[in-house]
Each structure stands twice: as C-alpha cells, then as structure tokens.
Amino acid sequence: MYRGKTVTAVIPCYNEEEGIRFVIEKMPEFVDEIIVVDNNSTDRTSEVAKGLGARVIFEKRKGYGRAYKTGIPAAETDFVVTLDGDGSYPLDEIRRLLDHLMDNDLDFVSGRRFPLKQSKSMHFMNQVGNTALTIVMLLLYFRNIKDSQSGMWAFKSSIYKDFKMTSDGMPFSEELKIEAIISPDVKFEEFHIDYHERIGEVKLNMWEDGIRNLLFLVKKRFFR
16 A cells, blocks of 8 residues: 555566566565466466466457456556566656656656666667657647657556557557546646666567557547
8 A cells, every 4th residue: 555545566468477576576565466467478477476476367368458458457456557577667666656646636647768767778769669659649639748658657547447448459558648638537647767678588579569559549549
C-alpha cells in the first residue's frame, strides 16, 4: 500500500526469465501485488515469477496488447502501474509516478523517456522511430505528447473499463494514451523518467512494428 492506496504492478512477459527476476527482486515493497502475464513463453519466465511471489496469468494468444488486456482487468487495487519484464524501466520510478499522480490529482500518468538521461539506453534508429510516431500522434490528436510509445504508466484502475481498447499488439501502448487524452473525464499528464538498456534478447522488430504502429494511429483517428 502506498499513501493509503493499494497498488498492482502488471508486467507482460515473453521469454523474460532473466529480466523478470531482476524486476521482481527490485520491486518496491509498497506494491501490493505483482501480476506477470506469461504470453506463451518457452523458457522459465513463469516459474521464476511464481518463485518470487508474483501472480502469474497465462495468455496463449500472443501480443503485447493481448497480454495487457488480460492482465490489467485482473487487478483489483486502487492503482495500476506497468513496466516491461526486461529491466528497461527503473523500479524507482514507480514511486515518482504515483507521487505525481496523487499530488496533482490526476487519473493517468505516462512515463516520458525523452530526452533520454542515458543516450545508450536506446538504439539511435529506435529513437528516430519513436520521435516520428510521436509527431504523427501530436498532429492527429492536437495534444503535446512527447513519448507516444512509452510502456510505463500509472493510472487509477477504475478508468480502464471505459477505454475502447482494440489493439492486441504493440500499438496498444499508443492506443491507451489516446483513450486517456480523448476521454473528457480523465486527467492525463506525462512525467519524465529514466530508461535503461534491456536485459536479454531484443524482440522488437523496428521496421515492422513501426509501420504497424503508424497505420494503427491513422486507423484509430479516422475509423474508430
């Protein structure tokens, strides 16, 4: 419990046996529950997570968004925080995100990685792709978003049920922010966070995922 509120950390994982150990062992003590969504892993991700006290939910349908669409509704606490199972989002940032959320009476806070505090934490071409997608989102929705692809968020659990989430893949991240900024009753802000190099194998397909995210932004804006 943090400042009188209960907190669940939701972590989507696919073959993150090495990273998930690091993440769970560094999790702040005030986090009441850790939900690891095992997205059809072939390694020991689920065994490691269970052994460290996490609640593991299996989701055989592959996809970053599919994992979150299974994991987030399973949280029964006041707040949900999210992060990847590869150690790229520092665990210390959870407290800072929650403080910003509570101190400013917000409903949703998205971690903003840019400008990067550590230049080597993200490949240059990934930085270019993130910037391009963020500019497109800004132009489509007229909102000054600075990191449309961030995967670390803190939000009130109660608001998620009203979001119309359609993506089962990587575009889920940008779609969640879109739903937050277009919802008239949701108070949304970004908050600058640190970002680290990931632990383990890189699974992102830069060009394929980038094009898929771009097409999704256009579809979401004009054909939702």
